[in-house]
Amino acid sequence: MKIGLVQSSPHLGDVQKNLKSHFAYIEKAKKENVQLIIFPELSLTGYTLQDLVEEVALCPDSDPTFKKIKKASEEISIVFGFVEKKDNGLFYNSSAYLSDGEIKNIHRKVFPPTYGMFEEMKFFAQGKNFHTFSTPFGKTGMMICYDFLQLGACYLLFAGGSDTIIVLSAAPGRGYSEEDKFESSNMWESMGASLSRFSTSFVVYCNRVGFEDGKVFAGGSFIYGPAGNLMAKARYVEEEFLIHDINLDEIAEVRKKRLYKRDDKPEIILEALKRIISSYED
Amino acid sequence: MKINEIFVEKVLTAFIKNELYKFNFSRGILGLSGGLDSSVCAFLAAKSLGKTNVFALIMPYGDTYPQDVDDAREVADLLGINSRIIDISPMVDAYFKIFPTSDRIIIGNKMARERMSILYDFSVREKALILGTSNKTESLLGYGTLHGDMASAINPIGDLYKTQIRQLAAHLGVPTKIIKKTPTAGLWPGQTDEKELGMTYKNIDMILYQLVDLRRTPADLLKKGFDKKNIERITRLIKSSEFKRKLPPIAKLSWRTVGLNFLYSFDREK
Structure with missing residues (x-):
């Protein structure tokens, strides 16, 4: 089954321009028989939105832009990032999985980073859940950027029975390294290797490129297989459309040898968490 | 602290091109002093935009530093970029004739701002965006003139320390004599950064x-x-x-104030 990762550079605050570029990639993907195309975090809007958040926000159920993408998903499954406006008047950094002309799932970023150079919680509400849902790629779960660096979030998708984990990202590069990449790229890669191996799932990480206010989005999108093996990798910093054919049988194959799923004990973890929470001192 | 020069070159040349194109510019302009930082910036700009799209202004004060003018010229010729020499002494002298001073800092600042003023003027004349040439060392120490050499539209080298710029310069092919040159802000004859700092x-x-x-x-x-x-x-x-790295504070009166909670990105809708 072919997956396409769009490592692109969205235009900041210009939904229509981005929509056009989404459709161009979707057409390309269809020609290559890609079954699932994945765009990065906030692919419809760009990242450094600040007060633009409310101007670019969409309501998935009623918005005409959303309808157009839904229609396109009759032929190909589409994952993309957008600003969601909910009926409660709040705005979320969200991702949608569209397939068969329908919304299969929406994930709202649970951990919007707000420290140092990041200020997402000034502008976004927080999602409250991690779901897995059925797709032709097995049970699938989505995370957005910093979600992926949270052990708890990763565990929840694993406990939810994940076969494929999709991560949409807008990660700026940070830190010198003597290698030909940002030091911060190592962080995503090591989580990709670990989570795929210990959840025996495919981990598909789609990061963006381009520049916003001096931030250099690092690219380096990747796919890790369920044995923790790197299967495909995009270049750093440069735009790329990475297409890779994955074999879902590998999941069952790996799980014969690695029984992490069978041996997981969510009930014990839940009880232990309750005890930890009840004994907080601050 | 060591950088990977190939990677840094790739990022910075992409940055220059990208930022210019976002603002509908295809050309960049910079002040070329004959020193290390502006030479590195000129090399990056030429690699990023192509030599015909880079315009260098060499702005000496009279004949104070003939060697620097020669070096700047050499860099421009080596890269094949457009360059022009503008002597700032008539403008600076005219001012100090009215307001004389012997304070070398006041004179140095005036010269830096004169160069800035010419750069901004030529930015419009040449339809070229100004590339900043201040490095991270200067910026952190405040070793630069506010609204003078610190002013620019975009700065490709502002997150690199002086020693890292030296490392990058060697990789880019900046002439050795420029890399080995004693860094000076050119504030007065015999002045060197390291002596002053x-x-x-x-x-x-x-x-x-x-x-x-x-x-x-x-x-x-x-x-x-x-x-x-x-x-x-x-x-x-x-x-x-700190004041040199910030916009001036605005007294907040309304609910929504520029800079405090009227927040839009530099790259908005580009």
Whole structure:
């Protein structure tokens, strides 16, 4: 089954321009028989939105832009990032999985980073859940950027029975390294290797490129297989459309040898968490 | 602190091109002094935009530093970029004739702002965006003239310390004599940065890297064996130059104030 990762550079605050570029990639993907195309975090809007958040926000159920993408998903499954406006008047950094002309799932970023150079919680509400849902790629779960660096979030998708984990990202590069990449790229890669191996799932990480206010989005999108093996990798910093054919049988194959799923004990973890929470001192 | 020169070149050349194109510019303009920073910037710009799209202004004060003018010319010729020499002495002299001073800092600042003023004028004449040439060392120490050499539209080298720029320069093919040149702000004859700052750039950068990038405290550095006086001097310079790295504060009266909670990105809708 072919997956396409769009490592692109969205235009900041210009939904229509981005929509056009989404459709161009979707057409390309269809020609290559890609079954699932994945765009990065906030692919419809760009990242450094600040007060633009409310101007670019969409309501998935009623918005005409959303309808157009839904229609396109009759032929190909589409994952993309957008600003969601909910009926409660709040705005979320969200991702949608569209397939068969329908919304299969929406994930709202649970951990919007707000420290140092990041200020997402000034502008976004927080999602409250991690779901897995059925797709032709097995049970699938989505995370957005910093979600992926949270052990708890990763565990929840694993406990939810994940076969494929999709991560949409807008990660700026940070830190010198003597290698030909940002030091911060190592962080995503090591989580990709670990989570795929210990959840025996495919981990598909789609990061963006381009520049916003001096931030250099690092690219380096990747796919890790369920044995923790790197299967495909995009270049750093440069735009790329990475297409890779994955074999879902590998999941069952790996799980014969690695029984992490069978041996997981969510009930014990839940009880232990309750005890930890009840004994907080601050 | 060592950088991967190939990767840094790739990022910075992409940055220059990308930022210019976002603002509908295809050309960049910069002040070329014959020193290391502006030479590195010119090399990056030429690689990024193509030599015909880079315009360098060489702006000496009379014949004070003929060697620098020659070096700047040499860089421009080597790269094949457009360049022009503009002597700033008539404008600067006219001003000081009315307001005479012997204060070398006042004179130096005036010259830096004269160059800025010419750059901004030529930016419009040449339809070229101004590339900044201030490095991270200068910016942290406040070793530059506010609205003078610190002014620019975009700055490709502002997150690189002086020693890292030296490393990058060698990789880019900047002439050795420019890399080895004693850094000077050209404020007065015989002035050198290291003499004025009282430390070598190597020492300064090592301390800055520990304080800023690694978030170590002055006490940590003292334990590591760095010189107490140097640590104190650098810490003091960082603190006292904060105003040079910020827009001026606006007294907040309304619910929504520019800079405080009217927040839009520089790259908005580009």
